Amino acid sequence: MEAEAAVDYLVDERSKAQFDIDAMKIIWAGGKHEFEVSDRMARLVASDPVFRKDNRAILDRKELFKNTLRKAAHAWKRIIELRLSEQEASKLRFFVDEPAYTDLHWGMFIPVIKGQGTEEQRKKWLPMAYRMQIIGCYAQTELGHGSNVQGLETTATFDPELDEFVIHSPTLTSSKWWPGGLGRASTHAVVFARLITDGKDHGINGFIVQLRSLDDHLPLPGIIIGDIGMKFGNGAYNTMDNGFLRFDHVRIPRDQMLMRVKQVTREGKVVQSDVPWQLLYGTMVYVRQTIVADASCALSRAVCIATRYSAVRRQFGSQNGHETQVIDYRTQQSRLFPLLASAYAFRFVGEWLKWLYMDVTQRLQARDFSTLPEAHACTAGLKSLTTSVTADAIEECRKLCGGHGYLCSSGLPELFAVYVPACTYEGDNIVLLLQVARFLMKTVSQLGSGERPVGTTTYLLRLEHLLQCPCDVQGAEDWLKPDVVVQLFEARSARMTVACAKSLSKFSKPEDGFMDLSADLVSVATAHCQLIVVSKFVEKLQQDIPGEGVKQQLEALCSIYALSLLKKHLGDFLSTSCITSKQASLANDVLRSLYSQVRPNAIALVDAFNYTDHFLGSVLGRYDGNVYPKLYEEALKDPLNESVVPDGYHEYLQPVLKQRLRTARL
Ligand SMILES: CCCCCCCCCC/C=C\CCCCCCCC(=O)SCCNC(=O)CCNC(=O)[C@H](O)C(C)(C)COP(=O)(O)OP(=O)(O)OC[C@H]1O[C@@H](n2cnc3c(N)ncnc32)[C@H](O)[C@@H]1OP(=O)(O)O
Numbered sequence: 001m002e003a004e005a006a007v008d009y010l011v012d013e014r015s016k017a018q019f020d021i022d023a024m025k026i027i028w029a030g031g032k033h034e035f036e037v038s039d040r041m042a043r044l045v046a047s048d049p050v051f052r053k054d055n056r057a058i059l060d061r062k063e064l065f066k067n068t069l070r071k072a073a074h075a076w077k078r079i080i081e082l083r084l085s086e087q088e089a090s091k092l093r094f095f096v097d098e099p100a101y102t103d104l105h106w107g108m109f110i111p112v113i114k115g116q117g118t119e120e121q122r123k124k125w126l127p128m129a130y131r132m133q134i135i136g137c138y139a140q141t142e143l144g145h146g147s148n149v150q151g152l153e154t155t156a157t158f159d160p161e162l163d164e165f166v167i168h169s170p171t172l173t174s175s176k177w178w179p180g181g182l183g184r185a186s187t188h189a190v191v192f193a194r195l196i197t198d199g200k201d202h203g204i205n206g207f208i209v210q211l212r213s214l215d216d217h218l219p220l221p222g223i224i225i226g227d228i229g230m231k232f233g234n235g236a237y238n239t240m241d242n243g244f245l246r247f248d249h250v251r252i253p254r255d256q257m258l259m260r261v262k263q264v265t266r267e268g269k270v271v272q273s274d275v276p277w278q279l280l281y282g283t284m285v286y287v288r289q290t291i292v293a294d295a296s297c298a299l300s301r302a303v304c305i306a307t308r309y310s311a312v313r314r315q316f317g318s319q320n321g322h323e324t325q326v327i328d329y330r331t332q333q334s335r336l337f338p339l340l341a342s343a344y345a346f347r348f349v350g351e352w353l354k355w356l357y358m359d360v361t362q363r364l365q366a367r368d369f370s371t372l373p374e375a376h377a378c379t380a381g382l383k384s385l386t387t388s389v390t391a392d393a394i395e396e397c398r399k400l401c402g403g404h405g406y407l408c409s410s411g412l413p414e415l416f417a418v419y420v421p422a423c424t425y426e427g428d429n430i431v432l433l434l435q436v437a438r439f440l441m442k443t444v445s446q447l448g449s450g451e452r453p454v455g456t457t458t459y460l461l462r463l464e465h466l467l468q469c470p471c472d473v474q475g476a477e478d479w480l481k482p483d484v485v486v487q488l489f490e491a492r493s494a495r496m497t498v499a500c501a502k503s504l505s506k507f508s509k510p511e512d513g514f515m516d517l518s519a520d521l522v523s524v525a526t527a528h529c530q531l532i533v534v535s536k537f538v539e540k541l542q543q544d545i546p547g548e549g550v551k552q553q554l555e556a557l558c559s560i561y562a563l564s565l566l567k568k569h570l571g572d573f574l575s576t577s578c579i580t581s582k583q584a585s586l587a588n589d590v591l592r593s594l595y596s597q598v599r600p601n602a603i604a605l606v607d608a609f610n611y612t613d614h615f616l617g618s619v620l621g622r623y624d625g626n627v628y629p630k631l632y633e634e635a636l637k638d639p640l641n642e643s644v645v646p647d648g649y650h651e652y653l654q655p656v657l658k659q660r661l662r663t664a665r666l
């Protein structure tokens with residue numbers, strides 16, 4: 001009975017949708033072709049028993065890791081058998097949904113050789129890597145230094161006699177520590193080390209180093225290597241073999257130094273090529289961009305679970321003879337719908353960032369380096385913003401699901417445990433925001449010198465206007481005007497940037513100012529990044545959006561995204577006199593009415609993500625809403641329920657119970 005009622009809730013919900021859901025699916029996927037590929041790969045994975053993942057939380061580490069190896073090998077087999085394209089293969093790996101050494105092989109090892117190798121090096125190494133005849137990882141971080149890349153201690157000393165580099169770990173803290181895929185799977189690594197020639201330190205560079213034998217996988221001489229141990233959560237990121245690595249005078253040929261940025265000649269002379277040295281950090285820029293695109297996936301997944309469950313779950317009150325669906329509580333809406341809006345916002349900003357990255361890559365090939373600083377600031381800032389919001393949002397979605405959200409079968413604990421390190425890897429989020437702030441301070445300081453801000457900082461050209469323009473909101477409906485909202489976010493960011501720049505100018509040494517004002521600088525960078533997300537959402541809506549009612553839904557979500565940020569950061573907007581308290585109160589009224597507009601469409605808006613039940617991995621987020629019987633089913637699968645009387649009863653429970661009996665008689 002209850003099961004049927006639960007199913008009915010979602011059928012009814014779906015019938016209320018006021019837009020063309022198939023058209024929205026295509027918008028979400030980024031095009032018809034992308035939708036078709038994604039849909040096909042999701043189904044392929046969901047229907048293959050090797051890719052089952054409901055047992056991850058109960059496998060011990062060794063079984064878990066072996067199972068990951070098995071899945072990765074099976075995925076590779078399917079990719080070859082089905083002759084999948086690069087796009088299809090990467091979608092297939094995405095839907096397998098299990099962090100693995102292959103992420104680092106395809107996501108960092110290959111890109112670093114592509115980006116930092118010479119033509120010759122690419123020709124030699126990439127075909128082997130593409131065929132997976134070698135498996136590689138990205139070994140940058142050390143025990144003692146992660147954020148401070150210039151502080152790395154591993155050395156690569158040139159030996160001109162033998163035309164080789166000697167790779168060495170001179171201290172404990174110089175041990176490589178964290179690289180994914182290093183611990184157990186990789187045969188090779190791109191190792192970042194200090195380049196030393198003729199006793200002189202030339203800074204950091206990448207070197208291709210073989211770690212394990214291609215015959216028996218044993219570590220090569222001078223290589224000390226292993227896994228760094230269990231990480232946060234059961235299952236979760238423990239499918240990944242993050243590793244440690246020490247070198248004891250390991251020799252590699254000179255041509256295994258990646259030489260696009262710097263070269264070392266046969267005589268040991270270091271030649272700096274004409275590309276900016278920051279290209280050494282280029283792989284990080286690439287991965288940050290992919291992490292932004294991925295944030296909308298993790299966020300939408302959590303939101304899909306919480307939204308469907310909120311429609312199924314009923315507590316208190318009365319709605320047509322039933323208790324109230326928790327999604328109808330205003331508090332639930334005010335916590336959930338901004339997250340739904342953020343998922344769409346991050347999707348569109350991720351699309352735009354992909355374009356920006358492609359654009360900067362093409363320019364670099366044509367030796368135009370002018371947009372590199374902006375690309376660095378955008379990828380760093382948006383990586384930071386989107387991962388921080390997503391990590392917090394997954395936890396909020398868990399709370400939105402009440403007690404059942406805490407069960408592993410809700411899918412949310414594992415999603416959280418897998419996702420939170422995104423706030424740290426590929427650049428700690430605070431460290432990255434400080435990079436954005438540095439870029440903004442530099443941009444503002446150069447305004448007077450004729451240097452024109454580009455791309456996302458173009459608004460700073462209108463600084464005089466933005467510093468004093470009043471907000472154009474007279475009535476509530478004005479809050480729905482995109483140009484009013486964008487200008488408001490520009491004004492807030494401009495005013496905060498200028499205030500910080502003024503405070504900085506009071507310090508005789510800029511580094512001291514940066515240290516002292518770093519918390520404010522982080523707020524400035526956050527305001528700038530939020531402006532980027534809002535404006536890219538608005539720009540998306542200026543494009544042709546086909547499908548009945550689709551544009552209206554997206555407009556509502558865009559307004560929710562912007563106005564909920566305004567509410568959250570009201571202090572910024574009021575203290576910079578960007579808005580009045582009356583305008584703030586009108587924004588709050590508009591938000592409430594936007595929530596009512598989204599409410600009947602909420603289920604369809606999450607259905608548009610087109611996630612299979614296999615991918616969601618959540619009893620609470622099931623497409624059919626059949627939550628309660630399935631919660632029982634999952635509970636009964638737990639190993640604790642395998643026997644009626646638990647293991648340990650005779651040793652530990654019965655004696656206690658018996659003893660209590662005797663005590664009671666006394
Ligand atoms: C693995 C990808 C998988 C892909 C699959 C797709 C699916 C995606 C989903 C993801 C899910 C799972 C995969 C997870 C995989 C995890 C991978 C994690 C891998 C790692 O963590 S690798 C290690 C990453 N490490 C870092 O990020 C270190 C952070 N630190 C730095 O970046 C730097 O040290 C620094 C903080 C920038 C400081 O550097 P430095 O002291 O040298 O520089 P300054 O601050 O003095 O700046 C000098 C100058 O240079 C500019 N600049 C700095 N960085 C860059 C850059 N990257 N590009 C261009 N320019 C840069 C800076 O602005 C200054 O300019 P100025 O002089 O002011 O003009």
Ligand SMILES: Cc1cc2nc3c(=O)[nH]c(=O)nc-3n(C[C@H](O)[C@H](O)[C@H](O)COP(=O)(O)OP(=O)(O)OC[C@H]3O[C@@H](n4cnc5c(N)ncnc54)[C@H](O)[C@@H]3O)c2cc1C
Pocket residue numbers: 104138139140141144145146147148177178179180237242421424425426427428429430431434518
């Ligand atoms: C799951 C996972 C996977 C990883 N995979 C890889 C990999 O494949 N390859 C690889 O090379 N590395 C990898 N890493 C390492 C990762 O890139 C680093 O951990 C990350 O860059 C952060 O550096 P850190 O650990 O040195 O942090 P720290 O810099 O030590 O950070 C500690 C604290 O200090 C603060 N802090 C540091 N510097 C500043 C500053 N200048 N101003 C203000 N505050 C500051 C930070 O905000 C943070 O709160 C991985 C890490 C994790 C967790």
